[in-house]
Amino acid sequence: MYFLSEQERKQLLKGLLPKTRRTEVADELRGWNWPEPPIEPVYPVRLALYEVAGRYCPxxxxxxxxxxxxxxxxxxxxxxxxALFHAVISYVLLQTKRLIYLHGVERYREVLGQLNRLAEGDTLGEEADRHLRRLPETDREQVREKARVLRDFEVTQVMARIQDILVRQPYIGTDSLASLAVPVVVEQKLDGSFIGLSSQLSVDAYTSLEMMILDTKFAQRRDFHRLTTTGYAMVCEAVYEYPINIGCVVYGRFAGDRLVVEKDFHVIDDELRQWFLEERDQKSRSVYEEMDPGIADNCPAWCSYRTTCHPD
Ligand code: SF4
Structure with a gap:
């Protein structure tokens, strides 16, 4: 899900990266400006990033x-x-890194063989199994099947990457192979308290090769999904003090027994940064001042707060 195809890489290198060089981001909107307004938190409330970025409740x-x-x-x-699908992706990527370090470049065939067996077996990883058990029994088999499709897709991708790297780099070492085959840190932990967020954030994936924040959604595309990548980019800037200009929301959906993946690359520009800060300030204020923002006009049927907001 996180790996770029040749076409996507070209789109990034020839389209988005030059655009970021032309798009000047105001310094005051960089995360490293956290001791000053407008980044400085206005209210002493620490929200989770998904709470600030989630606009499911209008x-x-x-x-x-x-x-x-x-x-x-x-x-x-x-x-x-x-959560289960995220766990499956993390499981495959971590298993891949583990196998490369365990067997080294010299025994690459063992790495590929074990990855192959992973795709043929039933294992989805402990965390995914835990999520499966939380599902109603009637949904379990169907979701398990989708998870297998996702796992097999991920395994196929990493195996192809390993083989491609080995063909092109005859003298590569184990550490380099691991970092090129899986060039992402999954579930990177970040302290968001500098910009008024929880101190225990977890970003889906961060790729150092493209200096890009990736977030995966198994849901319908929404414009506010870009707020998640924006928030993480600003937290990274606050923690590491280097600029992050590009985000990518990776959408996964299932069409029958096929996985369909679409990527929404975007520049993390002033407009997105301001929108994120407005959401943070508005929601922090309603919590700090205990001010009810009111019931929405168009509550989605699936909202889990419906019984509280609409008791009748
Ligand atoms: S039911 Fe309540 S929480 Fe859910 S969308 Fe409506 S107002 Fe928001």
């Missing part, structure tokens, strides 16, 4: 109910399913 009442009234809801089936 008024942000879900965040208010959770923090001010302590309302707890059960995760929905799509939420568990999304």
């Amino acid at each position: 008024t942000g009442r879900d965040v208010y109910l959770r923090h001010v009234h302590g309302v707890k809801t059960e995760p929905t089936v799509p939420m568990i399913q999304g």
Whole structure:
């Protein structure tokens, strides 16, 4: 999901990267400006990044109910399913790194053989199995099948990458092979407190090769999904003090027994940064001042707060 095809790499190198060089980001909107407005947190409230970036509730009442009234809801089936698919991707990528370090370049055939067996077996990883058990029994088999399709896709991708690298780099070492075959850090932990977010954030994937933040969604495309990559980019800038200009939301969906992947590359420009800060300030304020933002006009049917907002 996180690897770029030749066409996507070209799109990035010839389209988006030159564009970022022309698009000047205001220094005051870089994460490293966290001790000054507008990045400096206005309210002493620490929200999770998904709470700031999530616009599923149009008024942000879900965040208010959770923090001010302590309302707890059960995760929905799509939420568990999304967590499970993320766990499958992490499992394959971590297994790949583990196998490369375990066997080294010299025994690359053993690495490929074990990856092959991974795709042929039933294993999805412990975390994915835990999510599977949380699902209603009626959904389990169908979701398990989708998870297998996703796992096999990931395994095929990493095996092709390993073979391609080995063909082109006859003198490559083990560490280099691992970093080129899987050039992402999955579930990178970040302290978002500099910019008024939780101190325990976890970004889906960060790739140092392209200096890009990636976020995976198994959901319909929405414009506010870019707020997640924007938030993580600003946190990275605050923590590491280097600029992040590009984000990519990777959309995965299933069409029958096929996985379809689409990537939304975008420049993390001033407009997205300002939008993220507005969301952060508006939601932090409603929590800090215990100010009910009101019930939305068009509540989605699946919202897990419906029984609280619409008790009738
Ligand atoms: S039911 Fe409506 S107002 Fe309440 S949290 Fe959900 S979307 Fe927001």
